[in-house]
Amino acid sequence: MAVLEISASTYSRSGACLSPNDPLSLRLVVKNRRRSIPCSARRITKILCSVAPNQVQAPELYTTPAGVASKKECFGVFCTTYDLKSDDKTKSWKSLINIAVSGAAGMIANHLLFKLASGEVFGPDQPITLKLLGSERSFQALEGVAMELEDSLYPLLREVSISVDPYEVFQDAAWALLIGAKPRGPGMERAGLLDINGQIFAQQGKALNEVASPNVKVIVVGNPCNTNALICLKNAPNIPAKNFHALTRLDENRAKCQLALKAGVFYDKVSNMTIWGNHSTTQVPDFLNAKINGMPVTEVITDIKWLKEEFTERVQKRGGILIQKWGRSSAASTAVSIVDAIRSLVTPTPSGDWFSTGVYTTENPYGIAEDIIFSMPCRSNGDGDYELVKDVIFDDYLWERIKKTEAELLAEKRCVAHLTGEGNAYCDLPEDTMLPGEQ
Amino acid sequence: MAVLEISASTYSRSGACLSPNDPLSLRLVVKNRRRSIPCSARRITKILCSVAPNQVQAPELYTTPAGVASKKECFGVFCTTYDLKSDDKTKSWKSLINIAVSGAAGMIANHLLFKLASGEVFGPDQPITLKLLGSERSFQALEGVAMELEDSLYPLLREVSISVDPYEVFQDAAWALLIGAKPRGPGMERAGLLDINGQIFAQQGKALNEVASPNVKVIVVGNPCNTNALICLKNAPNIPAKNFHALTRLDENRAKCQLALKAGVFYDKVSNMTIWGNHSTTQVPDFLNAKINGMPVTEVITDIKWLKEEFTERVQKRGGILIQKWGRSSAASTAVSIVDAIRSLVTPTPSGDWFSTGVYTTENPYGIAEDIIFSMPCRSNGDGDYELVKDVIFDDYLWERIKKTEAELLAEKRCVAHLTGEGNAYCDLPEDTMLPGEQ
Numbered sequence: 001m002a003v004l005e006i007s008a009s010t011y012s013r014s015g016a017c018l019s020p021n022d023p024l025s026l027r028l029v030v031k032n033r034r035r036s037i038p039c040s041a042r043r044i045t046k047i048l049c050s051v052a053p054n055q056v057q058a059p060e061l062y063t064t065p066a067g068v069a070s071k072k073e074c075f076g077v078f079c080t081t082y083d084l085k086s087d088d089k090t091k092s093w094k095s096l097i098n099i100a101v102s103g104a105a106g107m108i109a110n111h112l113l114f115k116l117a118s119g120e121v122f123g124p125d126q127p128i129t130l131k132l133l134g135s136e137r138s139f140q141a142l143e144g145v146a147m148e149l150e151d152s153l154y155p156l157l158r159e160v161s162i163s164v165d166p167y168e169v170f171q172d173a174a175w176a177l178l179i180g181a182k183p184r185g186p187g188m189e190r191a192g193l194l195d196i197n198g199q200i201f202a203q204q205g206k207a208l209n210e211v212a213s214p215n216v217k218v219i220v221v222g223n224p225c226n227t228n229a230l231i232c233l234k235n236a237p238n239i240p241a242k243n244f245h246a247l248t249r250l251d252e253n254r255a256k257c258q259l260a261l262k263a264g265v266f267y268d269k270v271s272n273m274t275i276w277g278n279h280s281t282t283q284v285p286d287f288l289n290a291k292i293n294g295m296p297v298t299e300v301i302t303d304i305k306w307l308k309e310e311f312t313e314r315v316q317k318r319g320g321i322l323i324q325k326w327g328r329s330s331a332a333s334t335a336v337s338i339v340d341a342i343r344s345l346v347t348p349t350p351s352g353d354w355f356s357t358g359v360y361t362t363e364n365p366y367g368i369a370e371d372i373i374f375s376m377p378c379r380s381n382g383d384g385d386y387e388l389v390k391d392v393i394f395d396d397y398l399w400e401r402i403k404k405t406e407a408e409l410l411a412e413k414r415c416v417a418h419l420t421g422e423g424n425a426y427c428d429l430p431e432d433t434m435l436p437g438e439q
Numbered sequence: 440m441a442v443l444e445i446s447a448s449t450y451s452r453s454g455a456c457l458s459p460n461d462p463l464s465l466r467l468v469v470k471n472r473r474r475s476i477p478c479s480a481r482r483i484t485k486i487l488c489s490v491a492p493n494q495v496q497a498p499e500l501y502t503t504p505a506g507v508a509s510k511k512e513c514f515g516v517f518c519t520t521y522d523l524k525s526d527d528k529t530k531s532w533k534s535l536i537n538i539a540v541s542g543a544a545g546m547i548a549n550h551l552l553f554k555l556a557s558g559e560v561f562g563p564d565q566p567i568t569l570k571l572l573g574s575e576r577s578f579q580a581l582e583g584v585a586m587e588l589e590d591s592l593y594p595l596l597r598e599v600s601i602s603v604d605p606y607e608v609f610q611d612a613a614w615a616l617l618i619g620a621k622p623r624g625p626g627m628e629r630a631g632l633l634d635i636n637g638q639i640f641a642q643q644g645k646a647l648n649e650v651a652s653p654n655v656k657v658i659v660v661g662n663p664c665n666t667n668a669l670i671c672l673k674n675a676p677n678i679p680a681k682n683f684h685a686l687t688r689l690d691e692n693r694a695k696c697q698l699a700l701k702a703g704v705f706y707d708k709v710s711n712m713t714i715w716g717n718h719s720t721t722q723v724p725d726f727l728n729a730k731i732n733g734m735p736v737t738e739v740i741t742d743i744k745w746l747k748e749e750f751t752e753r754v755q756k757r758g759g760i761l762i763q764k765w766g767r768s769s770a771a772s773t774a775v776s777i778v779d780a781i782r783s784l785v786t787p788t789p790s791g792d793w794f795s796t797g798v799y800t801t802e803n804p805y806g807i808a809e810d811i812i813f814s815m816p817c818r819s820n821g822d823g824d825y826e827l828v829k830d831v832i833f834d835d836y837l838w839e840r841i842k843k844t845e846a847e848l849l850a851e852k853r854c855v856a857h858l859t860g861e862g863n864a865y866c867d868l869p870e871d872t873m874l875p876g877e878q
Contacts, residue, residue, distance in 0.1 A: 144765025326583025
């Protein structure tokens, strides 16, 4: 790995010096791992590339034009890219979007990044930049991930940058997929976990607020994801609260699969599956509103005892069983569910169906407490936004369980008041509600 | 995991007994992990499902119609599937194809299986069955993989079965992706590795010959992959020799990336990249015939010293650097390269371009020794078959290196003569040519 101190520079294939307006303009190659020095004040930055400039034919130094920000640490072949509009193959493509991923050296990201790069998430005409956030400890692993992305030759993947600074990674991000979180250490209480991760998500919220695209969509995967998402939201007042999501899609997918198994149908026959509430053991997979072959689940599966006593447990135990069998957590299917969650926001929801995502409860039509992140049924017209589904029904059994997961989220919120700017924290979490197999 | 002894059975969603011609016919749910008893003689088989029949509503016993084979061990929700032709959403789809994957509990497969299931390899109208081959030791992990596939709800993935018996897994396979191989133990010579893996691939060749689709395409990934593919081919005389491939696509992808880096262009500008010969350190990444922006590489990169002395080394060191940085081998990019290798056979090759794959040399136009598996430039019209590219040029430098990798493959072949039915083995492998970072 060549790391050398030079001014921000670029070079052309032919070796000629380029004007900033040249259609063959190449990307700035700069490193900026610490935010302590304001970027505009910097003269000396670092280049980080798997090829050093003196290994590129006839590189020419390039002076950063005044006013051009240079807060990016690109990687290898991704330091060099063409103006997509000047190339016949790519000129009809959409504009490049920045996708920031935290925990980028971890196993979930190791599945997700290649799915994002392949085009299966944003479509075959959407070029992307992947901006990978890791830790000092994982920095070498991040380089390894970037190398594998290089070697995969995905045409839609035009830029990759890696950093340990959220202010760099979130710069102009259209999507922020926040996977990274600290695992719970031995003997750590849930309150301790909320605090240690809450601090990370408070910092990331501030960074998003300052540098991300004003309409950035944020999906929080790192646990405890609902309250982490709330903390992130509270620290990012300039970003619409509606844009923050906590991932409950893996729970939804598992619930669909378990209903399909019980009914003896293929999983594509199960629809309208809601996960209500927290991504924890208080979550409520809703069999009252779900459908199988368009019919209410309760008309297809008449074993109500199973639905009430076994179904939820089966959904929640899935991760734990997987750890036992496979020795690893469910990285692959979690990555698939992140893909599903994004696709549900960027493609129109099929008629009559909906999906679940943990979103901000203010102005919800159900009477759920306001000002928390709660998984609820949503529809999208494919523009990245969503609306809550109104035509759902409740019975005492469902509502009682919704109130229990709501109470937990309100308790978690009190526990992180110091991180949301709402005074002193008061922690009275009654029990461990972490899902088996998760950290 | 419920395992119970019953006759081969099925059941309908409504609980009614089904005739074999019913469009809602469900799949047989049987387990057959040992091949010692001929299948036709079996009366008692095992069901293996993540849901037991008594947990499915109103199951009915079903008698296997005479002549219906029942050699499958399905998994969970995949034990239950509809007739695709009877469903509006799926009736225009192609017929289901069986894809067998060995080493299915490993990390390469963990990336690959989800790519196969997503439709990115065989297209959005090609439903697939995944037949996973593992070992006794990895059987629980296989179940974990199958669970994650269940939870991913891929509409195109209609069946998943898991087994430790290649005769079961390869039954009617249209594709066999042979990833599994023994890693080299401490102090083991390459000859020892050839022998231990050769035995596995001899057995798998016999199984393919007996039970696979007669036109099955076989891609060998497990190392040493060229000679493993040759052994497999020699043990499967009923399958066209042309159908056996050794994976050199990751080498091709890495070579393209390194040329792009050196030239300061994006990797999609590099074409006509051949890897000649063995997937080992004697491999020849061919810069003489490769092109950048349609121009010979040697006209774009005039640093011939770099091309001759550094380029090949950079391609080959990639895996080793990755192990150092990332602590793992290149599972993700290997899986991507398997996807690329398959897609190159099932989609027409772009005009003027080609791809590399290790194939049988008999009747090759280059004068390479016959009767070995050698990576060469190929084109396909997308029907799963390929033809060798004729318009390539050679110079002394290129030819000399091709002869060296050819000599190695001929030596490897002599070393496994006992496994290819060609007499006694004679091993005179001069040196360790395993690629860094591979086992």
